[in-house]
Amino acid sequence: MxxxxxxxxxxxxxxxxxxxxxxxxxxxxxxLAGVAAxxxxxxxxxxxxxxxxxxxxxxEIPIIPYxxxxxxxxxxxxxxxxxxxxxxxxxxxxxxxFLLSNDTEAEELxxxxxAITPEMAxxxxxxxxVQDLILVSSKCEVVTRFRNTVGLRGRLSTRLQPNHPTDxxxxxxxxxxxxxxxxxxxAVIGINPATDHVATQIQLLKLIDxxxxxxxxxxxxxxxSHITNTILAIEQGAPVDLVFQSIGGTEQTNSxxxxxxxxxxxxxxxxxxxxRGTIGNNVMYFETGQGSSLSANAHHGVDQxxxxxxxxAVARAFDPFLVNTVVGFIGPEYLFDGKQIxxxxxxxxFCGKLMGLPMGCDICYTNHADADQDDMDALLTLLGxxxxxxxxxxxxxxxxxxxxxxxxxxxxxxxxxxLKLRPAPEFEAWLIRMGMMNDRYEITxxxxxxxxxxxxxxxxx
Amino acid sequence: xxxDHWHELRKYTHARIATGRAGNAMTTSEVLKLRIAxxxxxxxxxxxxxxxxxxxxxxxxxxxxxxxNSQALDRNDYIRHPHKGRLLHAQxxxxxxxxxxxxxxxxxxxxxGLSADAVNIHAIPFLELLLKDLSFWNIAxxxxxxxxxxxxxxxxxxxxNARISMILLGERPGLSAPTSLGAYITYQPKSGNxxxxxxxxxxxxxxxxxxxxxxxxxxxxxxxxRSQQISGVKLKDNQKNNYRL
Numbered sequence: 001m002x003x004x005x006x007x008x009x010x011x012x013x014x015x016x017x018x019x020x021x022x023x024x025x026x027x028x029x030x031x032l033a034g035v036a037a038x039x040x041x042x043x044x045x046x047x048x049x050x051x052x053x054x055x056x057x058x059x060e061i062p063i064i065p066y067x068x069x070x071x072x073x074x075x076x077x078x079x080x081x082x083x084x085x086x087x088x089x090x091x092x093x094x095x096x097x098f099l100l101s102n103d104t105e106a107e108e109l110x111x112x113x114x115a116i117t118p119e120m121a122x123x124x125x126x127x128x129x130v131q132d133l134i135l136v137s138s139k140c141e142v143v144t145r146f147r148n149t150v151g152l153r154g155r156l157s158t159r160l161q162p163n164h165p166t167d168x169x170x171x172x173x174x175x176x177x178x179x180x181x182x183x184x185x186x187a188v189i190g191i192n193p194a195t196d197h198v199a200t201q202i203q204l205l206k207l208i209d210x211x212x213x214x215x216x217x218x219x220x221x222x223x224x225s226h227i228t229n230t231i232l233a234i235e236q237g238a239p240v241d242l243v244f245q246s247i248g249g250t251e252q253t254n255s256x257x258x259x260x261x262x263x264x265x266x267x268x269x270x271x272x273x274x275x276r277g278t279i280g281n282n283v284m285y286f287e288t289g290q291g292s293s294l295s296a297n298a299h300h301g302v303d304q305x306x307x308x309x310x311x312x313a314v315a316r317a318f319d320p321f322l323v324n325t326v327v328g329f330i331g332p333e334y335l336f337d338g339k340q341i342x343x344x345x346x347x348x349x350f351c352g353k354l355m356g357l358p359m360g361c362d363i364c365y366t367n368h369a370d371a372d373q374d375d376m377d378a379l380l381t382l383l384g385x386x387x388x389x390x391x392x393x394x395x396x397x398x399x400x401x402x403x404x405x406x407x408x409x410x411x412x413x414x415x416x417x418x419l420k421l422r423p424a425p426e427f428e429a430w431l432i433r434m435g436m437m438n439d440r441y442e443i444t445x446x447x448x449x450x451x452x453x454x455x456x457x458x459x460x461x
Numbered sequence: 462x463x464x465d466h467w468h469e470l471r472k473y474t475h476a477r478i479a480t481g482r483a484g485n486a487m488t489t490s491e492v493l494k495l496r497i498a499x500x501x502x503x504x505x506x507x508x509x510x511x512x513x514x515x516x517x518x519x520x521x522x523x524x525x526x527x528x529x530n531s532q533a534l535d536r537n538d539y540i541r542h543p544h545k546g547r548l549l550h551a552q553x554x555x556x557x558x559x560x561x562x563x564x565x566x567x568x569x570x571x572x573x574g575l576s577a578d579a580v581n582i583h584a585i586p587f588l589e590l591l592l593k594d595l596s597f598w599n600i601a602x603x604x605x606x607x608x609x610x611x612x613x614x615x616x617x618x619x620x621x622n623a624r625i626s627m628i629l630l631g632e633r634p635g636l637s638a639p640t641s642l643g644a645y646i647t648y649q650p651k652s653g654n655x656x657x658x659x660x661x662x663x664x665x666x667x668x669x670x671x672x673x674x675x676x677x678x679x680x681x682x683x684x685x686x687r688s689q690q691i692s693g694v695k696l697k698d699n700q701k702n703n704y705r706l
Binding site (some may be wrong): 092170175246332333367372397398403408410413442443446452 | 464466471472476477484486487495506542575633636639
């Protein structure tokens with residue numbers, strides 16, 4: 001039982017999960033699940049009670065039982081007790097002060113990554129304001145490598161997302177070239193396939209790989225199929241760089257995705273065995289998003305933001321190259337409007353970075369959400385200042401396969417120019433070498449694009 | 462303004478490529494094009510089924526029409542509480558029970574879904590074409606649902622004693638397709654059915670699956686369901702893409 005008194009009114013919260021849920025900033029998914037605070041005062045009272053809670057509470061009380069949930073077991077069994085000693089005396093409120101302290105710098109935060117459980121990260125995020133989330137995130141630096149280096153300070157990478165509703169090879173190639181000419185694709189060239197056929201997946205992987213080799217592009221590819229399909233593709237000799245999977249924060253959620261930790265391990269090891277990374281061995285690409293557990297009816301009465309942070313515990317067990325919170329894709333029953341999407345994106349980025357993950361964000365919305373391009377511009381600008389590792393690059397913001405709006409190639413150029421951010425160094429050197437970027441780090445409009453087009457007409461795919 | 466000189470790639474995709482830029486930004490005309498597409502999608506979400514039009518047209522086709530409501534009170538309630546859109550309002554249930562329909566082969570349901578405009582535009586021409594393939598079918602009164610989702614086809618089919626229920630509703634609008642119709646068909650509709658019991662034909666619109674293609678596909682599924690007495694993942698689509706065009 002947790003209590004807090006505000007103006008002689010005693011607010012009580014019977015479980016840790018209830019306290020966390022009621023302390024969570026308002027969002028439609030928690031209301032839908034029936035776990036949200038019922039008034040503004042109750043929410044702040046819960047935040048006050050949460051601020052007084054020692055961090056050690058989260059090591060004593062699992063928010064979902066250890067016995068029945070393998071994600072909880074993973075969290076407890078891999079907790080870094082040694083480094084936790086630095087912060088074990090703190091309450092959640094003290095922890096916020098500690099994170100914001102001018103004396104707390106990147107190195108110390110890096111050492112603490114595995115001492116911070118998802119529930120601790122989620123708890124402190126709930127009492128943090130937007131500026132707190134941005135400032136602390138900006139202190140964190142999480143760098144990963146495969147064929148290039150993503151996440152260095154002062155850099156912002158993009159996933160080139162050249163989707164096509166029928167997986168048409170030429171259609172995908174057209175969007176891919178458009179993206180490359182705009183300087184996009186250093187995080188990954190990643191296609192969401194329209195079908196789940198392994199044969200199509202292999203064909204698409206070969207397409208990206210052929211273009212990559214033809215022009216010696218220092219980047220990596222991915223076709224975002226179910227991990228079981230990607231394992232099959234690897235067995236059939238396909239050129240798999242990154243292994244993709246959507247993941248969630250409870251065993252049941254993952255089970256609804258048709259996965260578990262041992263299957264993820266299998267995919268991870270299969271990718272490692274290929275040894276395709278030239279400068280590093282981060283081989284996994286995970287996607288997450290608040291609300292997935294409720295959507296799978298697997299939330300255990302826990303709020304969606306805490307469950308999202310638990311998904312990061314799953315991710316970090318496999319040293320991923322990229323983790324992408326697809327924040328506004330799930331729809332307004334989970335994140336109702338621009339305001340909720342913006343806050344959620346910043347929370348996810350913060351929690352992931354604090355836990356040591358290479359966080360990127362699909363800054364996006366669907367057409368039945370109360371959001372528009374202005375909201376996305378705001379989130380893009382905030383995440384740019386927060387030091388987000390990567391964002392999406394979609395032609396003109398409009399994904400014609402998934403029917404939602406994400407960030408455009410132009411958006412990435414905007415935020416790079418505004419905040420003087422640059423692409424991954426290896427990719428940037430390639431853009432300059434190709435004459436696609438000038439010495440002021442501006443794209444040139446690919447004067448040599450005709451060479452690409454001529455070459456590609458001759459490609460056998 | 463800077464033009465992109467790889468326009469020729471546009472013939473391979475309707476993605477917004479080679480659009481040029483103003484500095485780093487999208488050009489004015491592209492920004493406004495994107496904005497009007499979003500406006501159309503937003504308006505489609507808020508649009509309403511034109512009941513008078515449906516009454517008139519369906520009467521001409523020889524159908525009795527029943528208007529019913531889900532348990533979602535309005536658009537906001539519908540968007541925030543997806544499950545309410547799958548449940549039949551108590552009064553509507555009584556209304557349909559009062560019809561005392563004996564067993565029928567098929568009930569056809571039109572619902573607004575996330576784009577009533579899609580239903581307003583496509584439902585009647587599609588139905589007119591489909592009916593040519595269903596000459597010997599015993600069809601229940603046509604149901605028009607306000608604030609309906611796919612799952613509401615179960616309680617409706619159940620109360621109408623239909624062997625198969627088919628719901629046609631507006632899909633979530635995308636920028637390139639603000640008015641696309643989806644069809645979901647279930648053998649032995651009853652409350653509690655899950656999605657693996659359904660067969661889905663989506664993207665029905667002139668720029669996607671044409672009426673002719675959709676009718677060929679759906680007519681095939683309906684006939685197979687009636688003869689095999691199953692639907693959903695168990696019903697293998699052996700027709701593949703050899704639609705009769």
